[in-house]
Amino acid sequence: MSRPGRVRILLVPGSTRRGSTNLAAMRTAHELERDGISTQLFTGLADLPLFSPDDDYEPLPAPVVELRREIARSDGVLFSTPEYMGTLPGGFKNLLEWTVGGPEMDAKPVSWINVAPEGRGDGAQQTLESVLGYLGARPMEPAGRRVYVPRKAIGEDGRIEDADVRAKIEDAVRTFSVQIE
Numbered sequence: 001m002s003r004p005g006r007v008r009i010l011l012v013p014g015s016t017r018r019g020s021t022n023l024a025a026m027r028t029a030h031e032l033e034r035d036g037i038s039t040q041l042f043t044g045l046a047d048l049p050l051f052s053p054d055d056d057y058e059p060l061p062a063p064v065v066e067l068r069r070e071i072a073r074s075d076g077v078l079f080s081t082p083e084y085m086g087t088l089p090g091g092f093k094n095l096l097e098w099t100v101g102g103p104e105m106d107a108k109p110v111s112w113i114n115v116a117p118e119g120r121g122d123g124a125q126q127t128l129e130s131v132l133g134y135l136g137a138r139p140m141e142p143a144g145r146r147v148y149v150p151r152k153a154i155g156e157d158g159r160i161e162d163a164d165v166r167a168k169i170e171d172a173v174r175t176f177s178v179q180i181e
Contacts, residue, residue, distance in 0.1 A: 007177040009039045010074035014081025014092035014124075016046045019158065021115045021149040022080040028160040029078065029113075029173050037177045042070055051094050056101035067095065068102045076109035076140070076180040078173065083116065083124035088131070096131050105135040109180040113172050115149040140179040145172045 013026040030041040047063040049055070060068070071077060081092045088096075099105045110132055114121045132139060147169055153162035160166055 007037050007075050010077045012042045012079045024154045025080045025115050051097035064098050068104050071104040079112040083121045086123040087127045088124050105137045108137050110137040111140045111176045114146045
């Protein structure tokens with residue numbers, strides 16, 4: 001957990017794609033300067049082995065240990081995931097499955113940013129909310145904030161340059177942090 005007076009948020013992008021708008025949103029959330037909030041960007045999604053309940057015992061694979069440790073150290077988890085074929089991408093669902101065997105997500109405050117344009121990404125958002133319920137996580141209202149990130153808002157370095165989009169991401173992080181304090 002974070003030190004007194006400071007909220008620690010784990011940022012989890014749900015895409016393995018280097019040019020992902022979801023990764024750009026979480027990277028932007030991580031880089032914005034703010035008092036009273038610290039963030040940790042989880043970048044180990046592609047390193048996680050395929051989940052099997054048979055493997056969910058000590059010693060756990062190192063990437064799983066890192067994931068669970070980062071969740072346990074955080075006061076809340078903020079997700080951003082793309083939608084593939086109407087639902088969560090398999091790699092991201094795999095990440096969530098690795099959290100089933102540990103207590104880290106139980107009652108953990110969670111929220112998410114949907115970076116898709118209106119009318120897209122709703123299937124992934126609904127599935128995420130359902131899966132988080134099975135994990136015993138605690139979605140903070142208003143969970144599921146939409147912050148559309150058009151590709152043209154992202155610079156060559158993979159960072160969001162558009163001031164309006166950056167401000168909306170900042171507002172989502174601040175709102176979430178206030179809810180979990």
